[in-house]
Amino acid sequence: MSLLTYKYYDTPEGEDIFKKTFVTxxxxxxxxxxxxxxxxxxxxxxxxxxxxxxxxxxxxxxxxGMATAFTLTANISQNIRRKNDEINYCLGGAAAGAVFATLRKQPIIAVPAAIFLAVAGLVKKTSVDSGVPIFPYIQMGKESINSVRRDFTISKDVEELKTWTKGQ
Incomplete structure (x- = not known):
């Protein structure tokens, strides 16, 4: 499978770590x-x-850096712990928060960023396990706001303009 067409959840957690790092x-x-x-x-x-x-x-x-830290931490913790649960994503989120604070050179935000991203990882893992997307696809209608003005179902058909016949 090509790196460009690979999706994160194509293989189980803890496998193909390089491909998952590339995707993130x-x-x-x-x-x-x-x-x-x-x-x-x-x-x-x-x-x-x-x-x-x-x-x-x-x-x-x-x-x-944050994406790499999250992916490596979540997958390596899954390989070490041999459990595929939310804690792996929490650890990955905490690592990403620490990388964020380090790269921004603001150590005061290390703990809040780690907590926030750990909770975000928890929410993501819960949504993946339950099959409920975080951002669901919204089905859009094929009509616009002006479609109501083009509704001619109340008017009768003009017999002279019918060019079709009924089936037998």
Whole structure:
């Protein structure tokens, strides 16, 4: 299976750790590009390619580090403990929170970030185990707000305009 088509839950927890790390890093990069673009275009205005790349790195680096810390901690703890439960994801979230505080050079937020991300990992693992998505797919209608104006079911059919016949 290709790394680009691999999904995180294609294999059980604790297996294919490199592939799972690649997937979470890919999602972290995709999630951190919009705030990096926002910062570069609207806030910091770096001059030149190198400075722009450094500004992108201040967003992409911590995100990839947090994703890697979460994935490695959750999967290695599953291999060590031999249990596939919520504690593995809590440990992964706590590790990601510690990495976040370290990379931001703000040790005061280490414990709150670790607790917050541990709870987020707990919620994610619970939703995966129960089969209930955190963000469910919302079925969109095929009609718009103006579709009511095009409803002609109350009017009678004009016999002269019918070009079909009934079956036998």
């Amino acid at each position: 890093s890919k999602y972290a990069i995709l999630a951190s590009i919009p705030p990096a673009i926002f910062d570069v275009l609207l806030y910091s205005h770096p001059k030149g390619f190198f400075n722009t790349a450094l500004r992108f790195g201040t967003y992409l680096g911590p995100a990839v």
